[in-house]
Amino acid sequence: MSALSLGATIGIIGGGQLGRMLALSAARLGFRVAVLDPNPDCAAAQVANQVIAAPYDDPGALGRLADASAVVTYEFENVAVEPLRALAARVPVFPPPQALEVAQDRVVEKAFLNGIGIPTAEWRAVDDVQELDHAFQELGGDCILKTRRFGYDGKGQATIRQRSPHADAFESLGSVPAILEKKVPFEFELSVVAARGQDGAVASYDPAENVHSLGILKRSTVPGRVTAALAAEAGDIAARILEHLDYVGVVGVEFFATTNGLLVNEIAPRVHNSGHWTEAVCLVSQFEQHVRAIAGLPLGSAARHADCVMENLIGAEIDGALALLADPDAVLHVYGKGEAKPGRKMGHVTRIVRP
Amino acid sequence: MSALSLGATIGIIGGGQLGRMLALSAARLGFRVAVLDPNPDCAAAQVANQVIAAPYDDPGALGRLADASAVVTYEFENVAVEPLRALAARVPVFPPPQALEVAQDRVVEKAFLNGIGIPTAEWRAVDDVQELDHAFQELGGDCILKTRRFGYDGKGQATIRQRSPHADAFESLGSVPAILEKKVPFEFELSVVAARGQDGAVASYDPAENVHSLGILKRSTVPGRVTAALAAEAGDIAARILEHLDYVGVVGVEFFATTNGLLVNEIAPRVHNSGHWTEAVCLVSQFEQHVRAIAGLPLGSAARHADCVMENLIGAEIDGALALLADPDAVLHVYGKGEAKPGRKMGHVTRIVRP
Numbered sequence: 087m088s089a090l091s092l093g094a095t096i097g098i099i100g101g102g103q104l105g106r107m108l109a110l111s112a113a114r115l116g117f118r119v120a121v122l123d124p125n126p127d128c129a130a131a132q133v134a135n136q137v138i139a140a141p142y143d144d145p146g147a148l149g150r151l152a153d154a155s156a157v158v159t160y161e162f163e164n165v166a167v168e169p170l171r172a173l174a175a176r177v178p179v180f181p182p183p184q185a186l187e188v189a190q191d192r193v194v195e196k197a198f199l200n201g202i203g204i205p206t207a208e209w210r211a212v213d214d215v216q217e218l219d220h221a222f223q224e225l226g227g228d229c230i231l232k233t234r235r236f237g238y239d240g241k242g243q244a245t246i247r248q249r250s251p252h253a254d255a256f257e258s259l260g261s262v263p264a265i266l267e268k269k270v271p272f273e274f275e276l277s278v279v280a281a282r283g284q285d286g287a288v289a290s291y292d293p294a295e296n297v298h299s300l301g302i303l304k305r306s307t308v309p310g311r312v313t314a315a316l317a318a319e320a321g322d323i324a325a326r327i328l329e330h331l332d333y334v335g336v337v338g339v340e341f342f343a344t345t346n347g348l349l350v351n352e353i354a355p356r357v358h359n360s361g362h363w364t365e366a367v368c369l370v371s372q373f374e375q376h377v378r379a380i381a382g383l384p385l386g387s388a389a390r391h392a393d394c395v396m397e398n399l400i401g402a403e404i405d406g407a408l409a410l411l412a413d414p415d416a417v418l419h420v421y422g423k424g425e426a427k428p429g430r431k432m433g434h435v436t437r438i439v440r441p
Numbered sequence: 442m443s444a445l446s447l448g449a450t451i452g453i454i455g456g457g458q459l460g461r462m463l464a465l466s467a468a469r470l471g472f473r474v475a476v477l478d479p480n481p482d483c484a485a486a487q488v489a490n491q492v493i494a495a496p497y498d499d500p501g502a503l504g505r506l507a508d509a510s511a512v513v514t515y516e517f518e519n520v521a522v523e524p525l526r527a528l529a530a531r532v533p534v535f536p537p538p539q540a541l542e543v544a545q546d547r548v549v550e551k552a553f554l555n556g557i558g559i560p561t562a563e564w565r566a567v568d569d570v571q572e573l574d575h576a577f578q579e580l581g582g583d584c585i586l587k588t589r590r591f592g593y594d595g596k597g598q599a600t601i602r603q604r605s606p607h608a609d610a611f612e613s614l615g616s617v618p619a620i621l622e623k624k625v626p627f628e629f630e631l632s633v634v635a636a637r638g639q640d641g642a643v644a645s646y647d648p649a650e651n652v653h654s655l656g657i658l659k660r661s662t663v664p665g666r667v668t669a670a671l672a673a674e675a676g677d678i679a680a681r682i683l684e685h686l687d688y689v690g691v692v693g694v695e696f697f698a699t700t701n702g703l704l705v706n707e708i709a710p711r712v713h714n715s716g717h718w719t720e721a722v723c724l725v726s727q728f729e730q731h732v733r734a735i736a737g738l739p740l741g742s743a744a745r746h747a748d749c750v751m752e753n754l755i756g757a758e759i760d761g762a763l764a765l766l767a768d769p770d771a772v773l774h775v776y777g778k779g780e781a782k783p784g785r786k787m788g789h790v791t792r793i794v795r796p
Contacts, residue, residue, distance in 0.1 A: 089763060092775060110465060113488050116762065116775025116788065133468050133488045289769075369721065369772055369793065378766065387769040387793075391746040407471070408444060411733065414644075414742040417724055420447060420471025433471065438724065438742075 089382035097155030101128030103421040104161035111373035120154040152176040180334040180380040189355040208268040221266040228269040272342035279361030280324040289388040290321040336376040363396035366417040366436035393439040404432035444737035452510030456483030458776040459516035466728035475509040507531040535689040535735040544710040563623040576621040583624040627697035634716030635679040644743040645676040691731040718751035721772040721791035748794040759787035
């Protein structure tokens with residue numbers, strides 16, 4: 087695919103905060119935006135030219151999105167792959183559906199990673215309680231049971247400590263195909279946001295050290311405890327993932343830093359919460375970088391000019407958001423969502439850390 | 442006025458590129474945006490919640506804008522003051538209409554500046570050809586005749602070199618009240634973009650050296666030939682202007698640098714073309730700074746982290762815009778306007794200048 091023309095329309099499946107921030111960057115580059123979201127008042131609606139209000143897998147709505155768009159992308163990994171493949175027959179879809187397929191099933195994801203020599207936590211696929219019992223015995227230690235699909239923000243997970251019984255845990259996740267992962271005694275969590283263009287060029291942002299709370303990202307610190315050597319290793323791993331998936335767009339790769347080196351925790355085939363700080367201290371944010379990549383344009387510089395800390399504003403934390411501006415070095419981003427439900431991501435703030 | 446609440450609506454009179462960039466910044470802070478513009482497909486429409494398509498001085502439309510908005514601002518100085526005063530009786534309007542009144546009449550503007558001790562070119566108000574003849578004799582040298590009102594991008598101007606006759610020049614500008622300014626033998630042009638909050642705090646961006654072509658800004662270089670001493674002087678003058686106008690919002694102040702010091706050329710009571718670079722190298726752009734000021738929020742840092750050059754993309758120059766991204770240090774902003782008419786501002790690009 088050649089580069090989009092000025093004024094071309096970018097289709098985005100999903101109109102949450104990530105779709106909204108993608109739309110803002112697309113607008114700045116002179117592209118128009120069509121969003122597919124069940125909610126006509128979704129966060130992205132304010133800054134999009136068109137909202138197609140329908141379920142993400144509605145064939146007619148996907149057809150209208152294809153008609154309206156010169157390229158289609160998505161803001162979350164739980165969109166169904168099959169309709170996306172059908173869409174890709176009509177209009178370029180980036181990141182490529184095969185990358186989504188890998189990322190949205192934890193077993194496929196880990197098998198892919200291990201297959202290209204990238205270490206992860208030890209894991210076993212478990213389809214029933216017997217397999218779970220057996221896997222727990224094999225892995226030998228505290229484990230985390232996760233659904234293979236549709237997990238996000240810590241949902242669809244249960245810790246397994248005792249030898250048995252495991253039926254309750256398995257049923258608590260809905261008795262669906264799952265993965266048992268050995269719990270990793272990590273020193274800290276980090277992530278890399280990286281991009282690959284249609285020309286194969288890769289640009290990695292510096293890694294962030296991440297802190298989660300109740301399964302939701304709370305804080306990303308750049309550089310945090312990430313040494314230069316660790317940053318280089320994480321960037322190399324991200325680049326290998328991008329190349330093996332023939333990827334186009336931005337990816338988020340989450341890692342555990344252990345005394346034995348880096349383990350990949352998961353791949354998010356989209357712009358990533360732990361990269362929101364890039365809008366504050368990089369010339370080109372992860373959102374613009376993604377737009378450039380899917381539009382067939384050259385990637386921009388991922389260099390950063392300052393250390394910083396990004397914090398999510400979750401639920402009622404948004405109420406105090408404007409007061410954060412008392413710090414002249416705070417960059418605030420509010421998503422324009424209606425109700426501040428508990429656990430809902432409502433905005434984020436990035437604070438510069440002066441040397 | 443106290444600070445706006447999250448989700449409050451900001452009304453913007455004018456939906457050109459400045460209104461569009463204000464709307465983008467407003468959205469990022471979680472505000473909604475209503476735009477008044479005669480053209481429902483104006484540049485700001487893509488990123489606004491609501492477009493009121495009507496002439497800028499339509500009383501009914503202004504009433505609807507007041508109903509929709511918690512605060513109203515404007516993107517250009519040629520909006521009529523009287524309807525704005527009427528609007529200000531219903532909803533806060535920033536910058537204050539009295540600042541607009543000063544800025545939109547070159548005679549009032551220069552009288553104001555000289556009155557608070559700020560030097561300008563020598564000037565005379567001229568209402569007819571006889572006054573023009575007389576003023577030219579008094580000023581003694583090459584002069585520029587300008588309409589008092591409604592000039593922009595070099596429109597409404599004529600150079601006067603010979604002693605007489607001056608009837609053609611006066612008629613060429615429409616035989617309207619005018620100002621004769623003595624031509625300033627300047628070394629270069631510069632401008633300061635500064636902001637004043639509702640709390641009286643002032644934040645000035647570093648000045649830019651500007652180059653115009655055919656009356657339109659072509660290039661702003663930061664810092665260009667502007668020394669630290671000159672920058673401080675220009676910032677002080679901008680701060681005095683803001684305080685004497687009891688100003689709220691962003692102002693652009695254009696200067697001539699002469700061997701005898703700075704002369705103010707004009708005041709633009711709005712975000713300013715020569716401040717577009719701030720989005721690339723400052724934590725808080727002039728657009729967000731303006732939104733913060735009019736919303737009653739604290740100003741952000743105006744510090745910049747790099748030297749840079751901003752160039753306007755005018756008319757057909759926009760056709761090559763996306764090719765500019767081959768430079769990874771280029772930040773491109775395209776306004777999403779339809780037809781690339783000659784002289785029309787279609788976008789701009791800021792390039793980082795590495796030391």
